[in-house]
Amino acid sequence: MAEVRNPTYMEHIRHFFEAEDHDCMFPRGKDYSTYTALKNAAIEVYSITRPPNATMPKPVARRWDEDRSKSFLNWITNGHPRGEPTPKKPKTGTADRVRRSISELSEDDVKLLIKAFEGIMDRGTDDPTGYFKIAGIHWYPNTPPDEAYCQHHVAHYHMWHRAYLLQFEDALRSVPGCNTVTLPYWDFAEKLPDWMNRKPFKSYKLPRAVHPAYPKDHATERYSASKIAKNFEDEGILATIEEALKKSSWETFNAEIEGAHDSGHPACGPSLTHPDIASFDPLFWFFHANWDRLWWRWQQIMQATTLWTFRSTFADHSTGIFFVAPLNSMRPNFMTADQTIDLKALGITYTQPDTGVPEIAVDNFGSLLAARGFRAAESPTMSVRIRGIDRLVIPGSFRVQLIANGKSVARRSFFQSTAPVDCPTCRDNALINMDFKVPIKKILGAKMEVKIDVFGRDGKPHAFPLSSVGNPTVNARLPLEI
Ligand SMILES: [Cu+2]
Numbered sequence: 001m002a003e004v005r006n007p008t009y010m011e012h013i014r015h016f017f018e019a020e021d022h023d024c025m026f027p028r029g030k031d032y033s034t035y036t037a038l039k040n041a042a043i044e045v046y047s048i049t050r051p052p053n054a055t056m057p058k059p060v061a062r063r064w065d066e067d068r069s070k071s072f073l074n075w076i077t078n079g080h081p082r083g084e085p086t087p088k089k090p091k092t093g094t095a096d097r098v099r100r101s102i103s104e105l106s107e108d109d110v111k112l113l114i115k116a117f118e119g120i121m122d123r124g125t126d127d128p129t130g131y132f133k134i135a136g137i138h139w140y141p142n143t144p145p146d147e148a149y150c151q152h153h154v155a156h157y158h159m160w161h162r163a164y165l166l167q168f169e170d171a172l173r174s175v176p177g178c179n180t181v182t183l184p185y186w187d188f189a190e191k192l193p194d195w196m197n198r199k200p201f202k203s204y205k206l207p208r209a210v211h212p213a214y215p216k217d218h219a220t221e222r223y224s225a226s227k228i229a230k231n232f233e234d235e236g237i238l239a240t241i242e243e244a245l246k247k248s249s250w251e252t253f254n255a256e257i258e259g260a261h262d263s264g265h266p267a268c269g270p271s272l273t274h275p276d277i278a279s280f281d282p283l284f285w286f287f288h289a290n291w292d293r294l295w296w297r298w299q300q301i302m303q304a305t306t307l308w309t310f311r312s313t314f315a316d317h318s319t320g321i322f323f324v325a326p327l328n329s330m331r332p333n334f335m336t337a338d339q340t341i342d343l344k345a346l347g348i349t350y351t352q353p354d355t356g357v358p359e360i361a362v363d364n365f366g367s368l369l370a371a372r373g374f375r376a377a378e379s380p381t382m383s384v385r386i387r388g389i390d391r392l393v394i395p396g397s398f399r400v401q402l403i404a405n406g407k408s409v410a411r412r413s414f415f416q417s418t419a420p421v422d423c424p425t426c427r428d429n430a431l432i433n434m435d436f437k438v439p440i441k442k443i444l445g446a447k448m449e450v451k452i453d454v455f456g457r458d459g460k461p462h463a464f465p466l467s468s469v470g471n472p473t474v475n476a477r478l479p480l481e482i
Contacts, residue, residue: 004071008083009035010248013075014312015303016068021057022308033308036317039080046072084248087357090300095349097169099293102184102193102286104351110195112181117200117282119175125207129171132207137164137332138279139417140210151330152275152415153429155322157258158295159337160330161288166346167334168285185289187353188232188241188264192225192283201282210277213418213457220281222269223459231267235411243437245298246361249315253298259435261291262415266397270459274396275417293350296343301357307341374480382443383477384410384436386450390470392421392430398454399461400434404446410436418457431470440478450474 004012014035022033031037032045048056049064049072057063064072075081092098105113123130136142151160169183186192195201203222209215223231232238237260244256264287266273271281278284296305304310311320321327328336343349386400396418401411412434420426452469453461466472 001065001067001071003067003074005074006078006081007071007075008081009038009075010083010085010312012071013038014309016064016072017308018057018062019306019308020059020062024058025056031320033311034314034317034320035080035082035312042072042076042080046076084360085302087301087360088303089357090297090352092351093344093349095344096347097182097349099182099289099348099350100184101187101190101351101353102196103187103190105184109184112178113172113184114200116172116175116178116181119178120171121200121204129174131171131204134168134171135204135279135284136210138284139275140214140277143211143422151425153258153432154425155319156330156337158254158292159340160334162292162295162340162343163330163334165285165289165292166348182348183289184286185293185350186283186286187290187293188238189353191229196225196283204280204282206277206280214277218277220269220271220277221459222271222281222283223267228268232264235263235267235413237263237267241294242358243361245294245301246358248302248313248360250304250310250313251315251319253313257291257294257298259412262397263399263411263413264291265415266399266413266455266459270457273455273459274457275415289350293352296350297352299341299343300352305342305344307338310341377479380440380478381437382440383479384438385475386434386436386472387475388431388470388472389434389452390430391416391432392426393468394452394454394464395419396454396456398452398464401451401453402436402438402443403449403451404443406447408451409442410438412436413455 007013017032022031025032030041032041038045045056046069048054050069051064051066054063100109117131120129120134121131123132125132127133151157165183169181172181172183173179175181203219206214206216206218209218222228240256240260240263244253244260247253247256265278268283268287269281272278272284272287299305299310302313304313307323311323314320323338323341325336328338330337340346384402389400391398391414394416397413397415399411399413401408403409414432414434416426417423450466450472452464452466454464455461
């Protein structure tokens with residue numbers, strides 16, 4: 001490689017280190033795997049890797065040449081620019097388990113999937129490989145505070161669900177004759193196929209009560225395929241996913257994609273609306289396989305498919321603590337969070353629809369160097385934050401809307417149980433903010449209001465007064481450009 005005059009961390013520098021380098025240095029307390037860590041250690045790294053007297057990397061064959069060393073020095077003298085990576089096209093690749101879109105399944109594939117689902121649904125309610133027991137891990141009948149497994153709005157949200165899906169897929173494959181089955185995903189851009197309205201996918205009947213509100217024989221319910229498609233459109237979910245995939249930092253991607261996920265749940269039907277019984281609806285599994293596929297898609301685009309490259313996308317170095325023992329642990333008996341990152345190493349891949357690669361977005365709501373000058377965008381989007389919503393008093397998933405002159409201009413939902421106050425994870429994170437991006441044209445001069453609706457067990461929204469949720473405040477910012 002020739003010397004790079006203007007290298008950036010995301011495009012060049014992070015790739016100067018191989019997994020073996022991190023594996024060797026990390027246990028000795030030398031963490032060079034995130035932007036902040038490497039920036040702080042840059043001079044030291046330069047001195048130990050500089051030819052001809054380098055001491056690192058250990059294998060002589062992998063020592064840095066003059067050009068690489070000079071490129072690294074250029075990065076230091078230019079002020080350690082983070083920059084953006086060139087997005088990479090997501091690929092399917094080879095793996096033991098290829099998870100395909102539900103629309104890609106042949107008639108025979110669907111037959112096999114039916115057999116596997118019925119096989120685990122027929123198992124006893126105490127069988128750890130049975131549908132009831134596995135679905136019950138998500139919330140009811142495991143009511144907090146005794147058992148609260150489910151991870152939402154926390155660092156392990158994606159990792160926990162990846163491990164959970166794997167456990168479910170293993171159960172499907174344990175049904176005799178079904179050892180080749182893989183969990184398919186539901187690409188939200190596609191309408192649900194007709195076979196989703198047939199047994200055993202249409203609904204699941206509880207073999208025993210899980211809560212007074214959900215007695216034995218309660219059947220899960222969801223909306224029609226066309227109503228679901230319309231809800232996804234109205235809630236702007238596909239657009240939010242597209243935006244999330246452009247974010248090059250893990251924290252920003254994670255927050256945006258989980259926001260889209262939160263709006264997706266109530267869009268599907270009454271049972272999926274709240275975590276309480278969401279995973280008993282068979283659609284839950286295809287719905288969540290898609291969120292997992294989208295995470296993997298993002299990992300591929302950002303070249304963050306291994307633990308170390310994944311860490312290179314952390315905007316905040318301290319995010320890394322959640323991937324190191326003991327904070328990496330996930331209950332019940334799941335693998336650890338760091339073990340979920342490399343899906344390929346787990347023998348799994350997803351087919352990825354060819355929808356191109358996104359342009360990486362530069363976050364212009366952040367701070368710019370004043371010395372470089374700036375200007376306001378010509379057709380700007382305003383960033384609006386509703387701050388300090390006390391979610392513990394809201395009985396279930398809820399929706400927040402921005403209303404301009406009586407018309408809804410932006411909305412987002414938040415996914416939570418009907419009794420958040422019982423859950424220690426929710427209590428730790430009681431006051432939340434909701435962020436919206438609104439084209440300023442839509443709200444200029446308009447009378448603005450904020451409206452919160454809580455979804456009932458029947459999925460219907462009911463107005464919830466702002467005064468009862470701690471009187472949240474509004475912050476608004478305009479983006480700047482260089
Ligand atoms: Cu979910």
